Amino acid sequence: xMVLNISDGEKDEPPKIxxxxxxxxxxxxxxxxxxxxxxxWSDACKWKGRSRVLIPWGKYMVGSVVFVGPCEGSMAFLIxxxxxxxxxxxxxxxxxxxxxxxxxxxxxxxxxxLDGQGSSAWRYNDCxxxxxxxxxxxxxxxxxxTNSRVKYLRSINSKNAxxxxxxxxxxxxxxxxxxxxxxxxxxxxIHIGCSSNIxxxxxxxxxGDDCISMVSGSExxxxxxxxxxxxxxxxxxxxxxxGNKEHVAGITIKNCTFNGxxxxxRIKTWAPSLPAIASDFTFQDISMINASNPIVIDQQYCxxxxxxxKAQSGVQISNxxxxxxxxxxxxxxxxxxxxxxxxxxxxVRLENxxxxxxxxxxxxxxxxxxxxxxxxxxxxxxxxx
Numbered sequence: 001x002m003v004l005n006i007s008d009g010e011k012d013e014p015p016k017i018x019x020x021x022x023x024x025x026x027x028x029x030x031x032x033x034x035x036x037x038x039x040x041w042s043d044a045c046k047w048k049g050r051s052r053v054l055i056p057w058g059k060y061m062v063g064s065v066v067f068v069g070p071c072e073g074s075m076a077f078l079i080x081x082x083x084x085x086x087x088x089x090x091x092x093x094x095x096x097x098x099x100x101x102x103x104x105x106x107x108x109x110x111x112x113x114l115d116g117q118g119s120s121a122w123r124y125n126d127c128x129x130x131x132x133x134x135x136x137x138x139x140x141x142x143x144x145x146t147n148s149r150v151k152y153l154r155s156i157n158s159k160n161a162x163x164x165x166x167x168x169x170x171x172x173x174x175x176x177x178x179x180x181x182x183x184x185x186x187x188x189x190i191h192i193g194c195s196s197n198i199x200x201x202x203x204x205x206x207x208g209d210d211c212i213s214m215v216s217g218s219e220x221x222x223x224x225x226x227x228x229x230x231x232x233x234x235x236x237x238x239x240x241x242x243g244n245k246e247h248v249a250g251i252t253i254k255n256c257t258f259n260g261x262x263x264x265x266r267i268k269t270w271a272p273s274l275p276a277i278a279s280d281f282t283f284q285d286i287s288m289i290n291a292s293n294p295i296v297i298d299q300q301y302c303x304x305x306x307x308x309x310k311a312q313s314g315v316q317i318s319n320x321x322x323x324x325x326x327x328x329x330x331x332x333x334x335x336x337x338x339x340x341x342x343x344x345x346x347x348v349r350l351e352n353x354x355x356x357x358x359x360x361x362x363x364x365x366x367x368x369x370x371x372x373x374x375x376x377x378x379x380x381x382x383x384x385x
Contacts, residue, residue, distance in 0.1 A: 044075060045071035105148065112154070122185055125185040144168065176190075233262065240269045261292065288327030292330045
């Protein structure tokens with residue numbers, strides 16, 4: 001679906017190393033190393049060649065930092081050690097912890113840890129009932145980053161989402177391990193918006209919200225070989241609440257496993273909502289292990305009451321394929337397609353669905369409304385198209 005031709009910078013002349021310890025960083029887990037990290041980045045970014053910012057083994061406390069480009073040459077941010085986020089509230093009420101902006105040909109890797117120390121902040125995640133709530137930091141943000149790779153990283157206990165991509169193009173993420181308690185609030189694994197040509201592969205995500213979520217402006221997203229659980233599944237949306245006409249298109253999710261998640265693969269839109277387009281989605285070769293709601297289209301998404309059951313979504317969902325989805329559902333209704341009366345879902349295809357339910361109340365069932373499509377091959381539960 002896309003071609004990622006991003007150099008890791010492993011050829012030509014050796015890269016110049018900018019070791020944060022040479023800038024005064026102290027690996028004692030307590031000293032704020034923000035200035036040392038920023039200075040190392042600044043010098044590396046000015047280098048007219050291949051640059052490497054190195055965080056060696058050890059524990060480094062670092063406050064909120066923003067690494068800004070464009071840079072003179074290709075950049076790599078090598079995390080070998082463990083980065084510790086602040087636990088003092090006065091230091092973390094912001095929208096980011098570690099942020100990269102306007103960087104081309106960036107590589108972030110190293111096998112190290114990003115420890116968000118989220119338990120210090122989760123109690124402040126009260127925006128549902130507190131209109132004066134303060135922002136909590138996303139562990140690692142990528143804003144307007146292009147032609148880049150993120151790989152071999154471990155993110156634990158984020159205060160908010162673990163990774164966020166906004167305005168990015170041609171970025172691959174692989175061999176990422178994300179961990180947070182299943183009850184941790186709004187700790188999405190990877191959140192994508194207004195970005196195109198994104199690849200996510202060979203990763204394990206267990207968290208308290210969506211393992212991966214894609215909102216307006218997400219186009220040509222390829223997700224493969226991702227293990228999700230605990231979490232809320234992999235979601236497209238929610239859509240339809242923004243002020244401008246939203247769109248999401250060209251999403252492929254293949255060869256993924258969901259274990260004990262609240263949902264499997266899901267498309268969700270608000271009702272009522274403004275007109276929007278969501279099209280060209282493929283969910284294929286998916287395994288469910290006691291996952292609730294394995295297949296969901298929900299066009300009356302309303303997680304917070306009061307909700308208007310008669311409201312209708314204006315988001316047009318079309319050209320959606322669910323193929324070779326198998327395993328065990330922990331809910332009797334294994335396939336739910338609740339589409340809009342105003343703009344019914346169209347060109348929806350169910351092919352070779354094999355989802356068992358072993359709980360009370362008999363075999364698995366399906367439920368559809370306002371859907372135009374067809375079923376092919378094995379259909380367990382019996383198809384409702």
